[in-house]
Amino acid sequence: TQLLEQSPQFLSIQEGENLTVYCNSSSVFSSLQWYRQEPGEGPVLLVTVVTGGEVKKLKRLTFQFGDARKDSSLHITAAQPGDTGLYLCAGASGSNYKLTFGKGTLLTVNP
Amino acid sequence: DAGVIQSPRHEVTEMGQEVTLRCKPISGHDYLFWYRQTMMRGLELLIYFNNNVPIDDSGMPEDRFSAKMPNASFSTLKIQPSEPRDSAVYFCASSPYPGLAGGTYEQYFGPGTRLTVT
Numbered sequence: 001t002q003l004l005e006q007s008p009q010f011l012s013i014q015e016g017e018n019l020t021v022y023c024n025s026s027s028v029f030s031s032l033q034w035y036r037q038e039p040g041e042g043p044v045l046l047v048t049v050v051t052g053g054e055v056k057k058l059k060r061l062t063f064q065f066g067d068a069r070k071d072s073s074l075h076i077t078a079a080q081p082g083d084t085g086l087y088l089c090a091g092a093s094g095s096n097y098k099l100t101f102g103k104g105t106l107l108t109v110n111p
Numbered sequence: 112d113a114g115v116i117q118s119p120r121h122e123v124t125e126m127g128q129e130v131t132l133r134c135k136p137i138s139g140h141d142y143l144f145w146y147r148q149t150m151m152r153g154l155e156l157l158i159y160f161n162n163n164v165p166i167d168d169s170g171m172p173e174d175r176f177s178a179k180m181p182n183a184s185f186s187t188l189k190i191q192p193s194e195p196r197d198s199a200v201y202f203c204a205s206s207p208y209p210g211l212a213g214g215t216y217e218q219y220f221g222p223g224t225r226l227t228v229t
Contacts, residue, residue: 042221
């Protein structure tokens with residue numbers, strides 16, 4: 001069974017601070033996705049990373065896929081209250097269309 | 112496009128009752144997924160369909176759960192009989208075919224159905 005461990009589980013910071021959350025596994029994934037989920041809604045895809053070592057930027061969010069394709073990180077610069085939500089990573093293996101989700105990091109950005 | 116539509120948004124029922132959750136995927140998407148989310152276990156895949164055919168139901172917890180997709184625009188997840196431990200948020204998601212080039216795919220989630228079994 002492939003597992004994705006996310007850390008920290010909870011994170012509460014002040015507006016303007018920087019933060020990094022992590023997604024780790026002992027398994028290799030062909031691609032890894034990050035989703036953000038707001039209360040009462042379904043997860044929304046932020047980014048997909050495919051190549052080991054790949055870095056993608058989405059405005060103030062920077063996503064990195066580990067060289068061995070077993071781990072990933074999400075860095076947010078100058079966090080804003082609108083960044084508040086549950087951040088989920090999900091890994092895919094080969095041509096299997098199943099995603100394995102981590103339990104998420106619940107981020108709260110206080111104004 | 113309206114996105115993935117789920118109904119009802121909230122369902123409260125008594126133990127032993129039958130519960131039916133409904134999903135309308137995004138038009139043109141070939142894949143449909145049913146997930147369950149709880150604080151303890153996170154987001155778990157229950158079953159997924161490709162072109163209306165169930166491909167993998169290994170995540171369905173037990174025989175009380177069943178899912179159908181009679182056509183490309185409708186799917187149901189049924190729990191009979193329901194138990195308090197089934198209380199969770201149930202999500203439906205759909206995904207387009209990623210293409211022959213082996214591209215990545217995106218899953219589009221509905222707003223979920225919050226089920227409470229008392």
